[in-house]
Amino acid sequence: MAQSSTRMKWVFMLVPLFLLHAFTTTAEDGLVSNGDFESSPSNGFPNEAIIEGPSEVPNWKSNGTVELVESGQKQGGMILIVPQGRHAIRLGNDAEISQDVPVEKGSIYSVTFCAARTCAQLESLNVSVASASQTIDLQTLYNVQGWNPYAVSFNADEDTFRLVFKNPGMEDDPTCGPIIDNIAIKKLFTPDKPKDNAVINGDFEEGPWMFQNTSMGVLLPTNLDGETSSLPGWIVESNRAVRFIDSDHYAVPQGRRAIELLSGKEGIISQMVETKPEKPYTLTFSLGHANDKCKEPLAVMAFAGDQTQSIHYTPNSNSSFQIANLNFTAKADMTRIAFYSVYYNTRSDDMVSLCGPVVDDVRVWFSGSNGLRGLGFLHLGLMILGLVLVLV
């Protein structure tokens, strides 16, 4: 009897959930509608034709000189880069494309997209939703392919995002302007703080959408606002990006994701963690090699409170990573932990592509006496007692 009433309760709880799910159509994680620009316009793909005016690119609104480009297409003797598939879009001076994306109000969304610059000039891309915008600098070449996946994140203030990609540049040469492709979104969640670790998302398992076929990771540009970061819990503090990498294409110390630090001091990630003043803590993390032909030496500078230490990558035997630690005494209720690469590394095969040390599995815990462990046992005891009482 008791059992069946519990079951009824579950059914009653699940039905509204099901209905809720059926009637709210927010965008699924992955490509937005025609996010890869492979859907054919009603009059077919243009042959080097420029589309002007609205609604010529299926599912997108455009304004200004927006051009569908095809892989292999040449311009001024230069072959245009199409990051994925056969087609991509190019934005001329002051041109933009936009799409309304249904989202869940109050949630944080990360937008992943691939972008390439077409000329050597300063090129940038302004990505915005109604409430916020971020300008991505395409000047830095992070690899020899000439394009990169990037991720930016936004807070959903409304039920719909008007996702806008705009070329804010005013180039002398109107044929210059960024190419974009593969636009995807992902609803982010912030993992709970583990009991024995003050670091949120210290294993970097939660982050932006990654394309399975793309072996270049995802660049995370500066995001000074820790509340809406593509890497929940973390802040990218520097003026250069760090790379979010996956175990399908890189050596990752733990789980499926990690961070590769790029550009020396110009690529810093940090987090404010909860601590108790005047108490001793230990910071540990995995320091690794991404197995991406990155030329050694590799080293990170690790910060925890008032302690700073540079740690060189010298793994034992054939492991691709080592465990590093740093002891510190907290000075306040919050302690900043941060990492950057000591060197400015490039790949040994092309000497151009930026790479660096991998950081993963970051933990901070109270290391004074066995107090915490004792407390842990006490908790466990109380929990068991509580469970016994409930069962009785």
Ligand SMILES: *[C@@H]1O[C@H](CO)[C@@H](O)[C@H](O)[C@H]1NC(C)=O
């Ligand atoms: C198109 O862009 C121009 C210049 O940025 C702007 O003045 C105009 O209002 C835009 N049109 C639409 C329909 O958004």
Ligand SMILES: *[C@@H]1O[C@H](CO)[C@@H](O)[C@H](O)[C@H]1NC(C)=O
């Ligand atoms: C980016 O676009 C948004 C919305 O159109 C605008 O408010 C913001 O000023 C732009 N930023 C830059 C740097 O152009």
Ligand SMILES: *[C@@H]1O[C@H](CO)[C@@H](O)[C@H](O)[C@H]1NC(C)=O
């Ligand atoms: C990924 O690669 C596979 C095989 O090469 C291909 O069939 C598939 O269409 C690709 N997917 C995307 C999204 O590019």
Ligand SMILES: *[C@@H]1O[C@H](CO)[C@@H](O)[C@H](O)[C@H]1NC(C)=O
């Ligand atoms: C690493 O070394 C161990 C023995 O020390 C060996 O069994 C293992 O196959 C090695 N792994 C790789 C990937 O070379």
Ligand SMILES: *[C@@H]1O[C@H](CO)[C@@H](O)[C@H](O)[C@H]1NC(C)=O
């Ligand atoms: C930190 O302290 C632990 C013992 O509490 C010790 O084993 C470890 O070597 C220390 N780490 C450093 C870098 O001094």
